[in-house]
Amino acid sequence: xxxxxxxxxxxxxxxxxxxxxxxxxxxxxxxxxxxxxxxxxxxxxxxxxxxxxxxxxxxxxxxxxxxxxxxxxxxxxxxxxxxxxxxxxxxxxxxxxxxxxxxxxxxxxxxxxxxxxxxxxxxxxxxxxxxxxxxxxxxxxxxxxxxxxxxxxxxxxxxxxxxxxxxxxxxxxxxxxxxxxxxxxxxxxxxxxxxxxxxxxxxxxxxxxxxxxxxxxxxxxxxxxxxxxxxxxxxxxxxxxxxxxxxxxxxxxxxxxxxxxxxxxxxxxxxxxxxxxxxxxxxxxxxxxxxxxxxxxxxxxxxxxxxxxxxxxxxxxxxxxxxxx
Amino acid sequence: xxxxxxxxxxxxxxxxxxxxxxxxxxxxxxxxxxxxxxxxxxxxxxxxxxxxxxxxxxxxxxxxxxxxxxxxxxxxxxxxxxxxxxxxxxxxxxxxxxxxxxxxxxxxxxxxxxxxxxxxxxxxxxxxxxxxxxxxxxxxxxxxxxxxxxxxxxxxxxxxxxxxxxxxxxxxxxxxxxxxxxxxxxxxxxxxxxxxxxxxxxxxxxxxxxxxxxxxxxxxxxxxxxxxxxxxxxxxxxxxxxxxxxxxxxxxxxxxxxxxxxxxxxxxxxxxxxxxxxxxxxxxxxxxxxxx
Amino acid sequence: xxxxxxxxxxxxxxxxxxxxxxxxxxxxxxxxxxxxxxxxxxxxxxxxxxxxxxxxxxxxxxxxxxxxxxxxxxxxxxxxxxxxxxxxxxxxxxxxxxxxxxxxxxxxxxxxxxxxxxxxxxxxxxxxxxxxxxxxxxxxxxxxxxxxxxxxxxxxxxxxxxxxxxxxxxxxxxxxxxxxxxxxxxxxxxxxxxxxxxxxxxxxxxxxxxxxxxxxxxxxxxxxxxxxxxxxxxxxxxxxxxxxxxxxxxxxxxxxxxxxxxxxxxxxxxxxxxxxxxxxxxxxxxxxxxxxxxxxxxxxxxxxxxxxxxxxxxxxxxxxxxxxxxxxxxxxxxxxxxxxxxxxxxxxxxxxxxxxxxxxxxxxxxxxxxxxxxxxxxxxx
Numbered sequence: 001x002x003x004x005x006x007x008x009x010x011x012x013x014x015x016x017x018x019x020x021x022x023x024x025x026x027x028x029x030x031x032x033x034x035x036x037x038x039x040x041x042x043x044x045x046x047x048x049x050x051x052x053x054x055x056x057x058x059x060x061x062x063x064x065x066x067x068x069x070x071x072x073x074x075x076x077x078x079x080x081x082x083x084x085x086x087x088x089x090x091x092x093x094x095x096x097x098x099x100x101x102x103x104x105x106x107x108x109x110x111x112x113x114x115x116x117x118x119x120x121x122x123x124x125x126x127x128x129x130x131x132x133x134x135x136x137x138x139x140x141x142x143x144x145x146x147x148x149x150x151x152x153x154x155x156x157x158x159x160x161x162x163x164x165x166x167x168x169x170x171x172x173x174x175x176x177x178x179x180x181x182x183x184x185x186x187x188x189x190x191x192x193x194x195x196x197x198x199x200x201x202x203x204x205x206x207x208x209x210x211x212x213x214x215x216x217x218x219x220x221x222x223x224x225x226x227x228x229x230x231x232x233x234x235x236x237x238x239x240x241x242x243x244x245x246x247x248x249x250x251x252x253x254x255x256x257x258x259x260x261x262x263x264x265x266x267x268x269x270x271x272x273x274x275x276x277x278x279x280x281x282x283x284x285x286x287x288x289x290x291x292x293x294x295x296x297x298x299x300x301x302x303x304x305x306x307x308x309x310x311x312x313x314x315x316x317x318x319x320x321x322x323x324x325x
Numbered sequence: 326x327x328x329x330x331x332x333x334x335x336x337x338x339x340x341x342x343x344x345x346x347x348x349x350x351x352x353x354x355x356x357x358x359x360x361x362x363x364x365x366x367x368x369x370x371x372x373x374x375x376x377x378x379x380x381x382x383x384x385x386x387x388x389x390x391x392x393x394x395x396x397x398x399x400x401x402x403x404x405x406x407x408x409x410x411x412x413x414x415x416x417x418x419x420x421x422x423x424x425x426x427x428x429x430x431x432x433x434x435x436x437x438x439x440x441x442x443x444x445x446x447x448x449x450x451x452x453x454x455x456x457x458x459x460x461x462x463x464x465x466x467x468x469x470x471x472x473x474x475x476x477x478x479x480x481x482x483x484x485x486x487x488x489x490x491x492x493x494x495x496x497x498x499x500x501x502x503x504x505x506x507x508x509x510x511x512x513x514x515x516x517x518x519x520x521x522x523x524x525x526x527x528x529x530x531x532x533x534x535x536x537x538x539x540x541x542x543x544x545x546x547x548x549x550x551x552x553x554x555x556x557x558x559x560x561x562x563x564x565x566x567x568x569x570x571x572x573x574x575x576x577x578x579x580x581x582x583x584x585x586x587x588x589x590x591x592x593x594x595x596x597x598x599x600x601x602x603x604x605x606x607x608x609x610x611x612x613x614x615x616x617x
Numbered sequence: 618x619x620x621x622x623x624x625x626x627x628x629x630x631x632x633x634x635x636x637x638x639x640x641x642x643x644x645x646x647x648x649x650x651x652x653x654x655x656x657x658x659x660x661x662x663x664x665x666x667x668x669x670x671x672x673x674x675x676x677x678x679x680x681x682x683x684x685x686x687x688x689x690x691x692x693x694x695x696x697x698x699x700x701x702x703x704x705x706x707x708x709x710x711x712x713x714x715x716x717x718x719x720x721x722x723x724x725x726x727x728x729x730x731x732x733x734x735x736x737x738x739x740x741x742x743x744x745x746x747x748x749x750x751x752x753x754x755x756x757x758x759x760x761x762x763x764x765x766x767x768x769x770x771x772x773x774x775x776x777x778x779x780x781x782x783x784x785x786x787x788x789x790x791x792x793x794x795x796x797x798x799x800x801x802x803x804x805x806x807x808x809x810x811x812x813x814x815x816x817x818x819x820x821x822x823x824x825x826x827x828x829x830x831x832x833x834x835x836x837x838x839x840x841x842x843x844x845x846x847x848x849x850x851x852x853x854x855x856x857x858x859x860x861x862x863x864x865x866x867x868x869x870x871x872x873x874x875x876x877x878x879x880x881x882x883x884x885x886x887x888x889x890x891x892x893x894x895x896x897x898x899x900x901x902x903x904x905x906x907x908x909x910x911x912x913x914x915x916x917x918x919x920x921x922x923x924x925x926x927x928x929x930x931x932x933x934x935x936x937x938x939x940x941x942x943x944x945x946x947x948x949x950x951x952x953x954x955x956x957x958x959x960x961x962x963x964x965x966x967x968x969x970x971x972x973x974x975x976x977x978x979x980x981x982x983x984x985x986x987x988x989x990x991x992x993x994x995x996x997x998x
């Protein structure tokens with residue numbers, strides 16, 4: 001039954017994403033696009049953290065690498081698609097170069113190295129004016145124009161983002177379900193056993209990190225034309241922490257976790273606007289409570305909730321969780 | 326030469342404050358295996374407790390400092406341990422790290438909401454006297470910063486090695502199971518570590534705030550520096566954290582003076598990456614075992 | 618599990634879309650949202666700007682509003698994040714804004730002003746970076762002079778009054794600091810003063826000993842200090858400690874009351890050129906400062922005045938055109954001069970040029986006995 005339901009739900013979910021911006025203000029379309037973009041970045045980090053079990057604190061810098069690469073190329077007249085591919089390639093390679101030495105040593109060292117790297121990236125972006133525009137940043141990046149489909153308005157841009165998101169998610173689905181992806185999972189659950197079964201732990205972890213970084217680059221390639229302005233502050237360490245929180249809050253290791261986590265950070269402030277300055281405090285407290293009672297994140301919480309109900313009540317349990325968001 | 330001496334000595338003074346924060350960092354790492362991402366906020370906050378003592382409770386400065394220290398130990402030591410860390414221990418390392426990140430946002434935003442976004446002046450604890458040494462100007466504050474942090478390291482090391490409680494704390498850090506079997510009250514020892522960390526953070530706060538001022542966002546910079554100092558010096562050694570802190574204070578100034586001001590913040594980061602690659606256990610760290 | 622995730626997503630979406638449905642705008646009010654920095658690094662400036670604007674709004678509403686309509690000012694917090702500010706300006710426009718107040722930080726304004734420009738909505742910014750008015754955006758208006766006007770006002774001071782040949786510059790390495798720094802370098806080159814030490818510092822930097830030591834050893838006869846308030850205070854303390862004897866001259870912040878309080882005596886003798894001095898011995902400003910203090914229980918910096926006159930400028934210009942038409946408002950403001958004697962809400966006589974750049978008289982100030990004292994007036998240019 002489950003197997004037959006999944007495609008239907010996929011279609012329903014997609015349909016919801018398609019109708020979501022209709023009749024909404026420009027602001028909402030913009031926010032929704034930004035949600036999907038952060039979900040892509042979080043999806044990448046989810047591979048590193050949720051499947052390979054390594055903390056990375058450099059996802060914002062990979063978004064930055066992608067954003068600057070795309071901005072520089074598109075400003076120089078290169079079309080968006082090759083710019084995006086270049087952005088992903090650069091992020092992937094930097095990820096490899098950064099992860100290779102860090103993963104030699106076990107423990108939290110990838111976290112330390114990525115933390116240092118993110119701050120270094122910020123300094124370089126700010127100081128190298130000739131390339132990055134320094135603290136003023138770069139602006140006026142064109143939005144992609146695919147002959148009949150021009151993304152200058154926010155609605156087409158949203159659909160463009162959605163299309164990229166769907167492709168990225170499908171690729172990620174493939175990666176996670178491939179023998180490769182199973183190796184990731186095996187790695188997280190039991191690294192020693194995985195190794196004894198002939199999995200090259202280090203190589204798999206490194207690949208997970210580099211692919212996750214490339215997803216960061218992809219998100220950057222989308223932010224560049226969405227905001228049409230980038231400056232170093234948007235890619236500082238705090239942003240990396242923000243994305244890490246998205247992944248964990250959504251549910252690290254769950255495929256749709258990042259989508260929820262990004263929603264918590266990007267969309268929830270809309271509902272909590274009446275709390276004014278207290279929003280961040282509420283959010284932070286909620287994260288702490290979540291970590292105490294359900295460290296596996298919102299989806300984990302949903303599962304725990306479901307187990308309390310009989311199968312007949314399954315749907316209601318899910319609905320309840322959704323409305324709690 | 327006088328310029329070198331000037332920036333070197335000032336760097337030592339600032340670095341010794343970084344060291345205090347870094348020591349607390351390593352203590353928590355050893356006792357609870359957690360990276361406390363709120364450590365910077367732990368240094369930011371006690372200054373505000375003192376300001377509350379001065380401006381709201383109208384206490385004299387010395388009493389406000391004691392008040393600040395006690396509140397810091399209760400809130401950042403006891404409550405942090407009981408309310409945040411303890412319930413999370415069964416969940417493993419990652420949730421706790423994430424929780425400290427959230428806690429850092431909470432403390433920062435909370436301070437801003439309840440005390441305001443503006444920087445606040447903080448009274449001088451030491452007289453503003455300065456002396457000149459071969460062209461370099463040193464203040465009493467500079468000397469006291471160094472004296473206090475060296476004193477803390479010596480005192481803490483003696484405490485851990487010479488007292489029964491200290492040795493129990495070490496045993497707990499090295500192997501909680503065995504310590505438990507040997508009759509050590511592991512929970513209590515871990516709690517002590519948290520209290521010591523809070524006290525060190527408060528001390529760092531009192532020393533840095535007369536110059537750095539009290540502001541809700543101060544923890545962002547301080548936390549990062551303490552973090553780097555702890556890793557560079559060696560995560561499992563108290564004197565490692567001291568060396569790490571001093572090194573960063575001095576190198577930051579030397580880089581800014583002689584090499585580049587734009588990239589002054591980069592050197593400690595590069596150093597961190599190099600050290601992780603070359604000596605993952607840190608400059609003074611030992612690869613096996615933990616001291617506390 | 619997958620199914621459940623999807624259903625939860627669906628539920629989230631349903632609530633999201635319902636929650637977002639816009640509210641209809643009422644006819645009898647005029648919306649002037651305030652998009653500014655209420656949290657993050659710019660919280661102090663943004664909050665003062667908002668509170669100054671709020672004071673003007675309440676005064677105008679109490680006196681019957683603009684053309685009989687009450688002003689509704691909603692706060693939108695950008696968290697000092699350019700991307701968020703851009704989204705919020707979009708949101709302000711979606712909600713039917715007639716004009717927009719903010720943002721204060723230049724890094725944000727440069728991004729979000731494109732949105733207001735596209736929609737043809739007048740924006741009253743508190744930013745001072747030169748590039749804001751250099752982009753040919755007909756809808757952006759300053760509430761204080763840009764750095765390209767403020768810094769040159771100091772050039773004459775350095776050249777004729779202090780008669781320096783060698784000078785040092787200490788600046789904060791962000792978009793604000795770099796804006797001031799670049800104009801300063803250009804100005805010094807123009808008048809032939811040698812910049813012997815060029816020292817950028819980090820935001821949140823704790824130790825200024827290297828900065829001061831470099832300046833001290835450079836032989837500079839004066840220092841131009843272009844930092845944020847806290848860094849100003851730390852720099853002044855370190856300068857005092859190392860016995861840096863040359864004049865310290867700033868633009869806007871260095872002699873502000875906040876810096877004086879924070880520096881605890883070390884600010885004594887510092888100079889600054891300020892576009893809007895809260896200490897100016899001008900009755901209208903003194904009255905404003907007292908009103909602000911009475912209402913909020915704290916002192917304002919110049920940003921409070923900026924927000925206040927921003928709202929009044931919108932009111933006066935709107936009453937001149939006699940209708941709520943943002944495009945006409947922009948046209949009216951270009952080249953407009955509002956005389957403070959006829960339009961008291963402006964506090965000082967103010968004019969805007971074709972680029973939205975503002976001009977009015979400004980002040981040279983010095984810190985004497987722990988107070989900002991106006992020592993001279995620089996005429997409007």
